Amino acid sequence: MNESKTKEISTELKKKVIISMDRIKTKTETVVRSAKRGHPKLVFNRSSKRTKRRRIAQLSKIDESASMALRCKMLSTEMCKANIDEVLSLFIETNMSKHQYILIRTFATSYKLLSMAKASSYPDKISVSESQAEVDLQSLVDHTASRIIRLQNDVLDSIGCDLDDNLVLIGKWGFDGSTGHSEYKQKFMNNDMNDTSLFVTSYVPLQLKMVGNDPKHQKIIWKNPRPSSTRYCRPIRFQFQKETSQLAVNEEKYFKDKIELLKPTICTISNNKIIVEHSLQLTMVDGKICNALSEISSSTYVKRNQQR
Structure with missing residues (x-):
């Protein structure tokens, strides 16, 4: 009786160990698989403006010349003409800095033209x-x-x-x-x-x-x-x-x-x-x-x- 009981207990313990190991494997697999879940990444041309700016910012840490090329390409395709006075009003109203304006610029107006328009808005003497x-x-x-x-x-x-x-x-x-x-x-x-x-x-x-x-x-x-x-x-x-x-x-x-x-x-x-x-x-x-x-x-x- 004692030998038979010990055999039964050993077999039960082996089953529990196997089940626990399987659970650990499934948890690790779900963790690995969860990292790959979500929407697939879109190509750069089909991404939104915010996504494009984020990817360019990530790329700038690796290669600055490549990020400048992508930024120029994005601005050339998405720029819209606007009145210089309207752009200047937006620039002053939002209290933007030069760096912020260059990063989010979507108008066909360079910062040099904007600074000239700002200087012309001051009186003389x-x-x-x-x-x-x-x-x-x-x-x-x-x-x-x-x-x-x-x-x-x-x-x-x-x-x-x-x-x-x-x-x-x-x-x-x-x-x-x-x-x-x-x-x-x-x-x-x-x-x-x-x-x-x-x-x-x-x-x-x-x-x-x-x-x-x-x-x-x-x-x-x-x-x-x-x-x-x-x-x-x-x-x-x-x-x-x-x-x-x-x-x-x-x-x-x-x-x-x-x-x-x-x-x-x-x-x-x-x-x-x-x-x-x-x-x-x-x-x-x-x-x-x-x-x-x-x-x-x-x-x-x-x-x-x-x-x-």
Whole structure:
């Protein structure tokens, strides 16, 4: 009995060992086979743009010349022509770097042309010193008016605008100060100066309209879609100065004198000369600036109203 039982136990143990070994083999086989599962790889020409960029990035680690050849081939077959102003707007709106633009570029516009268009979007006569940076107001409004006129060329052609029509570019301007900025270890030539405070004067175009003697013939050529956004805000002057009442008064007088000396802008569209006059209103101010300019504090204003 003992011998027969031992034989039976040994045979059972052998079966269990064989079964466990088979299970181990099947697990390893499934692991190996699972690596080959999934969709088969497509050829490069039939792959998506994202897949192509990923494969080119992988290939660039091995052979840079081959990756450049594939990238040029992909761009030459998939590029589409686009307006340089639209591409520049997309580039600025998305805050792309040069490297990012070159990697995802799908337009027939090189970065060199894009940088030239970006440089042409800046006004002339920009002066920079240790304590401030300023653009000439006449140059800024001329540049703004010419850019708007060029973008609204189709609208002007449809309404038949010419030299006899009076166009007015209405805008707002103002100034404000901010404090608490980071102070860097960069020495100024004037030891009393620091960069913890900033005083900024800026200008925002609101609308370009055609003005005539008859109010019925007044037409809006262009209107700012986001008048309170920084997207259309154009800084006139930066200063490393703390906001004070005297600084606000001096800033108002400085730019009001410049506004009175502004000349109309003459633009040429389709061999037609268009004259654009400028109207700037001081509306971008807060309560503190209003009190400084009016020389009346808010508490005094409330007391006067209560006495009435």
